Amino acid sequence: MGLLQNYFSTFLQGFGYTLLSSVVALVGSMLLGTLFAIMQVLPTRWMQIVGNIYVQIFRNIPLLIITLFLYLAVAKVVKMNGFTAGTIALTLYTSAFIAETVRAGILSVDSGQMEGARANGLKFGQAMRYIVLPQAFRVALPSLGNQFINLVKNSSILAFVGGLDLMYQGNMVAANSFDTFTAYIIVGIFYLVLTLPLSYYMQYLEQHLKAKA
Template sequence: MTLFNHYSALFFSGFGYTILASLIALVASLILGTFFALLQLSKKRFLAMLGNAYVQFLRNVPLLIITLFFYLAVAKVIKMTGFVSGTVALSLYTSAFIAESVRAGILAIDHGQMEGALANGLSYGQAMSRVVLPQAFKVALPSLGNQLINLVKNSSILAFVGGLDLMYQGNLVAASSFDTFTSYLVVGLFYLVLTLPLSYVMQYLEEHLQESR
């Protein structure tokens, strides 16, 4: 494709930024999601309410609104680029869905696992991190896999705030070349390069875990 050859540097640059944003958001959302899942399950009413409020708010507000809030409002107080604004918004938004997946995974684990760990001298934190959470993540793996794929696709939100990602570069190419169809076809193929392998890896892991049970 002549268009791809001519603008390949832009496409690969955007591809790199998309991967970087996705990796950062994945790590951040897993940490935040797990933390707020534990808050939701806290026996302290205030902490449980705080966790629920966080999850329900972010799940029910469009990702674009969250992104623009950080780019147009927060950036006036704390200087941040479009890439940073978009990545932070993507991390927070995804963490709410991961929190629900992890919470469901924890609830699916027999309560006797926690009781047994505590009876063997482990603290609550040790029992949760060493016994309950590893099993909960296995149970929640299909849901977490879906969230990972959604995260990669949702990273296109960075294009709205000049985040230099794949969609942003695709917009530039489309505007420069006046070949909208080919530009977005190439962008779509790049996303498939990311999401299709992830789908197969997650499918393999799910089957592997089912066989090991």
């Protein structure tokens, strides 16, 4: 593993950028996804339409196209570097899938839960926050875990716009060392360092919630 020793700081820098992008996108996509999931189940028709349009647009456009649009077009109006453009694109793209996952979780909760909460004086937002969403997230947890892992892997999109992430640094190392095979093996190992603990934690959390139910 002489390549790892020679370029360890380079791989570590890429790992840091990938981790930062993934965390920011995870938080952002959860917030956006939950918001648009709620909009899709609101009784207000126009809000349902807005939520559906958002989800359909970002679910059905490739992540690469969204990233390049932000980096090449939007960046001319609002200055942003490759890391920012890639992270925003990753957030928007993932939030659409999370919205569908959370919406399915909300719809799985018996409608009587919401009706009972409203009958006891809770407003719609309060009933959603304290009664419906906790149950919806419990149901949606396995699918959310898959989306989180996909998000980490999809962060490699930053490499296409000079986002300094793990894949970008791997490409640089491969080009400089002419040892492409080893460079990408190391990149894959670094991704496993991120995704395996996340996968095991989501499994643990799912089992823990089942035991409490």
